[in-house]
Amino acid sequence: MTCAIETVHVAYGISRADAIRDALRMEGCTERVVALPATLSHGPIDPPDPDTRQAWVRTVLRCAPDDDWREPEEPWAEATTADVYPVYWVCLTDAGEHACFLEFAFRMAVRPFDIVDATGLDFVTRDGVRSPWSLGLMRPEDIVTSGLRERRRPYSEAEAHAASATWARLRAENAPLRIVRDGCLVSAPLTHFDAALVAQGRPEWEIVAGLIGRALHHLSFEVDPPGQGVGDVVLFGRVLALGAEGALDVRGAGPGMRDYEVRLPAIRPHPDRIPG
Secondary structure, three states, rough: OOOOOOEEEEEEEEHHHHHHHHHHHHHHOOEEEEEEEEOOOEEOOOOOHHHHHHHHHOOOOOOOOOOOOOOOHHHHHHHOOOOOEEEEEEOOOHHHHHHHHHHHHHHHOOOOOOOEOOOOOOOOEEEEOOOOOOOOOOHHHHHHHOOOHOOOOOOHHHHHHHHHHHHHHEEEEHOOOOEEEEOEEEOOOOOHHHHHHHOOOOOOOHHHHHHHHHHHHHHHHHHOOOOOOOOHHHHHHHHHHHHHHHOOEEEEEOOOOOOOOEEOOOOOHHHOOOOO
């Protein structure tokens, strides 16, 4: 007797998976949704070993030693086991979503799955036309009213081969950061966001969290392309590094971003000397 294959919906991040689950329930669909936890747009990925990535976050980004950033393996097993047919939801203009999707396609090893691709989606709300660059910006009602679920289609074998080849190349490069450029995920140096952080600095002392919040807003909505998938952990590590280099003044006992203060130095370095 042949058992029916379970359809499982897959997405990067708990909040995105929750929104997709709620949207599916609003449409009467009770299929399971799996959240993949790995933020693979930063840190080592060859391979994406949780302990190696945890060590990188602590030593390179200088996070508190008590913070555990290891990403569990169990959701990957749930999403890629031969007992399920995955439906992967993604917006490829979000670097974090893009990186997680490529790792998923790589692990699927050209096994068939469907994709719901929100890249380039436009839909009308009461506030006007929206063009989200990330699934993380879509509420459950947005997912329903936009008809995003209707974009579901099989991911072709040729596409799967191309995605696996791209991720194999990015794994081999094993850069500290990955960003979206011209619709493609590419490697970037650790200093990539430094200039944006310095540009958002102020001459008066402020809590580091304030600077990081402005930089995140700028990178998410004010640059082209927006939404490079960088998070506060990466930017916090870079603020500390820029403080050590003299591009910013940083003071405080730590360990968290609310335990430090930051300002622009009285004598600012020449822009050509600011990495990024």
